[in-house]
Amino acid sequence: MLRFTLKRAVLMVFMLLGLLAITFTISHIAPSDPAALAAGPDANVEMIERYRVEYGLDRPVYEQFVVYLGRLLTGNWGKSIHTTRMVWDDLLAYFPNTVELVLFSILIAIAIGVPLGVIAAVYQNRPVDHMIRILTVTGVAMPMFWLGLMAQLYFALYLEWFPLGGRIEMMTDPPRDITHLLMVDALLQGQFSTFVEALHHIVLPAVALCFPALASIIRVNRAEMLETLNQDYIVNARAQGLSTFRIVAVYALKNAMLPTMAIIGLRFGWMLGGTVLVETVFDWPGIGLYAVQAAISSDFEPIMGATIVLGFFFMMTNFLIDIIYGVLDPRVRDQV
Amino acid sequence: MNGPPMNSVDPLLSVRDFRLEFDTFDGVYQAIDGVSFDVAPGESIGIVGETGCGKSVTARSIMGLLPSPPARVRGGQILFDGEDMLTVGEERLRQIRGNDIAMIFQDPMTYLNPVFTIGTQLVDVILAQQRAKPRAERMTRRDARDHAVEMLRKVNLPNPERQLENYPYQLSGGMRQRVLIAMALSGRPKLLIADEPTTALDVTIQAQILDLIDELRADFGLSVVMITHDLGVVASVCDRVVVMYAGQIVEDASVARLFDHPAHPYTRGLLASVPHPGRPATSLSGIPGSLPNLLDPPSGCRFHGRCALAGDDCLQPPPNTVLAERHKVACWRAMEGAGAVD
Numbered sequence: 001m002l003r004f005t006l007k008r009a010v011l012m013v014f015m016l017l018g019l020l021a022i023t024f025t026i027s028h029i030a031p032s033d034p035a036a037l038a039a040g041p042d043a044n045v046e047m048i049e050r051y052r053v054e055y056g057l058d059r060p061v062y063e064q065f066v067v068y069l070g071r072l073l074t075g076n077w078g079k080s081i082h083t084t085r086m087v088w089d090d091l092l093a094y095f096p097n098t099v100e101l102v103l104f105s106i107l108i109a110i111a112i113g114v115p116l117g118v119i120a121a122v123y124q125n126r127p128v129d130h131m132i133r134i135l136t137v138t139g140v141a142m143p144m145f146w147l148g149l150m151a152q153l154y155f156a157l158y159l160e161w162f163p164l165g166g167r168i169e170m171m172t173d174p175p176r177d178i179t180h181l182l183m184v185d186a187l188l189q190g191q192f193s194t195f196v197e198a199l200h201h202i203v204l205p206a207v208a209l210c211f212p213a214l215a216s217i218i219r220v221n222r223a224e225m226l227e228t229l230n231q232d233y234i235v236n237a238r239a240q241g242l243s244t245f246r247i248v249a250v251y252a253l254k255n256a257m258l259p260t261m262a263i264i265g266l267r268f269g270w271m272l273g274g275t276v277l278v279e280t281v282f283d284w285p286g287i288g289l290y291a292v293q294a295a296i297s298s299d300f301e302p303i304m305g306a307t308i309v310l311g312f313f314f315m316m317t318n319f320l321i322d323i324i325y326g327v328l329d330p331r332v333r334d335q336v
Numbered sequence: 337m338n339g340p341p342m343n344s345v346d347p348l349l350s351v352r353d354f355r356l357e358f359d360t361f362d363g364v365y366q367a368i369d370g371v372s373f374d375v376a377p378g379e380s381i382g383i384v385g386e387t388g389c390g391k392s393v394t395a396r397s398i399m400g401l402l403p404s405p406p407a408r409v410r411g412g413q414i415l416f417d418g419e420d421m422l423t424v425g426e427e428r429l430r431q432i433r434g435n436d437i438a439m440i441f442q443d444p445m446t447y448l449n450p451v452f453t454i455g456t457q458l459v460d461v462i463l464a465q466q467r468a469k470p471r472a473e474r475m476t477r478r479d480a481r482d483h484a485v486e487m488l489r490k491v492n493l494p495n496p497e498r499q500l501e502n503y504p505y506q507l508s509g510g511m512r513q514r515v516l517i518a519m520a521l522s523g524r525p526k527l528l529i530a531d532e533p534t535t536a537l538d539v540t541i542q543a544q545i546l547d548l549i550d551e552l553r554a555d556f557g558l559s560v561v562m563i564t565h566d567l568g569v570v571a572s573v574c575d576r577v578v579v580m581y582a583g584q585i586v587e588d589a590s591v592a593r594l595f596d597h598p599a600h601p602y603t604r605g606l607l608a609s610v611p612h613p614g615r616p617a618t619s620l621s622g623i624p625g626s627l628p629n630l631l632d633p634p635s636g637c638r639f640h641g642r643c644a645l646a647g648d649d650c651l652q653p654p655p656n657t658v659l660a661e662r663h664k665v666a667c668w669r670a671m672e673g674a675g676a677v678d
């Protein structure tokens with residue numbers, strides 16, 4: 001298992017370098033002459049040359065890349081024009097909110113999707129299965145922002161069960177940053193009312209966001225369960241007198257969870273980068289909003305920053321899924 | 337007053353006029369049609385017949401393992417120790433499985449769960465058996481583990497303690513079949529149903545597994561139903577043979593009788609297709625044709641379409657003839673052509 005993990009980790013470092021090489025290429029090489037761009041339209045040749053030296057653009061490309069990596073490592077990710085703050089600080093302020101939202105959302109999708117997938121498979125082609133199918137089709141077909149708006153109308157405005165939007169109430173003091181995840185920080189510092197308030201705020205956007213993931217988790221889990229329940233080892237388990245519950249919930253599900261994990265990971269990655277609509281509807285201060293605002297105002301550095309962070313987390317997710325795969329399946333673990 | 341004869345014992349398993357069909361897209365498939373046979377305590381019977389004749393379906397029906405739908409029981413009884421397995425219900429069946437009747441299967445590669453260790457699976461099965469017992473007699477997890485090791489030792493698996501930590505893919509086919517046998521016998525069942533337990537194994541391993549089953553049979557006082565299409569297997573481990581054809585039993589005889597005096601033309605064909613020292617099997621000695629379509633079974637004897645001796649009377653259901661004390665056959669031409677096999 002250790003070797004397996006190490007191997008995946010090394011692989012991930014290389015993928016990360018690949019990602020950074022791409023962002024580097026986009027920001028340093030792709031503009032026909034970045035120095036001219038930086039110097040501005042009115043600059044003369046001399047000024048452009050000065051910029052070229054100042055930014056190290058006259059150095060060999062690999063040296064520039066190393067300098068670029070160094071900059072990123074020291075937290076110098078450039079400056080945002082539209083927030084006028086350092087990109088790193090912005091990311092630290094916005095991204096954890098998105099992570100929280102997406103984590104919460106995927107947990108809901110897993111907690112509901114996996115059991116529903118199992119139930120749909122066990123009661124294949126019976127009424128329960130059809131009802132669950134309606135849910136999955138809805139999840140795929142409904143636009144997220146529309147679901148969000150409807151949820152707002154009904155649960156926030158009409159029933160007043162949940163707040164309309166935002167991360168916490170304006171008047172509440174957020175907890176001191178430890179992990180930057182607000183709910184976790186609130187818990188760590190014993191501010192339970194803040195935690196409950198944050199929880200209260202996260203429910204609607206998380207539910208609105210989870211539907212597409214929920215739908216695919218149900219679909220994949222159902223299909224995998226159907227296949228697994230047909231396997232010989234299930235027949236054997238029954239012949240040995242194991243209870244139906246144990247056969248379904250342990251013997252079959254653990255096998256079916258392998259492909260389901262893959263889809264969960266994939267969905268999680270997509271959700272990280274696909275929160276902007278929900279964040280807009282619920283006024284959620286996340287990276288989706290931040291990146292879109294940056295894009296609208298042609299603010300280059302924040303876009304690159306957001307790209308790197310999202311890419312990094314996408315890879316992290318895949319890495320984690322690989323590890324979980326290894327934990328679940330001994331064959332994967334040992335075939336290093 | 338006429339009591340039962342002194343030497344006859346109540347059978348452990350008694351399948352009586354069992355009928356089962358499958359609902360398929362093409363219609364109703366009459367897989368099992370009026371199958372009857374008994375298994376006495378401690379007896380070992382073989383069920384033979386070509387592929388698709390209904391051996392596995394019969395075996396799985398005994399344990400209530402066929403999914404319904406598509407399977408549908410049309411009649412008959414499967415009495416085990418006096419209880420009808422067709423009517424006892426799932427809860428009781430689950431207690432009987434593993435504790436009273438156990439089963440092993442054809443392909444040991446696929447019958448163990450790939451993502452759990454041997455130990456987990458074995459202990460789980462042993463713990464499941466405990467639920468049928470009164471609380472005071474149940475094994476703890478510790479006991480179950482010790483019992484698992486003991487069972488692995490009984491099936492001659494080297495390093496039983498270490499095997500508990502292994503996953504199925506780390507074991508060879510023969511070893512896996514030993515694990516499955518250990519699992520099946522861990523609840524000390526009275527009846528072991530073995531559905532082609534050696535077909536997927538190398539010849540040398542086959543012999544070892546058969547020896548093991550034979551040994552354990554004596555050890556545990558087991559009755560065995562051995563399903564196979566290999567008459568060699570039957571000869572080596574069975575007391576009696578039931579020959580199946582197209583969902584029916586065509587002949588039922590002690591092994592010695594069957595090999596020396598096969599009465600049904602189908603049985604004779606089967607025997608003739610066994611390679612023999614000095615008389616290698618040729619395609620000529622096999623049985624021409626193939627199984628009839630059981631969506632629309634032929635009337636009368638189901639074998640008549642392939643039978644060299646068939647005549648008009650064969651379109652009527654054949655009589656069940658008792659030829660000797662332990663020899664029954666369902667055929668109009670039971671004795672004709674006997675001796676075709678030397």
Ligand SMILES: Nc1ncnc2c1ncn2[C@@H]1O[C@H](COP(=O)(O)OP(=O)(O)OP(=O)(O)O)[C@@H](O)[C@H]1O
Nearest residue numbers: 358360365367386387388389390391392393394406
């Ligand atoms: N679930 C099912 N649905 C429809 N038909 C089935 C089903 N299971 C078995 N059958 C049919 O029942 C017949 C008997 O099958 P069975 O598996 O008992 O054959 P078998 O004698 O064990 O053959 P083999 O030697 O190949 O194992 C086959 O023709 C098969 O097509």
Ligand SMILES: [Mg+2]
Nearest residue numbers: 391392393531
């Ligand atoms: Mg079979």
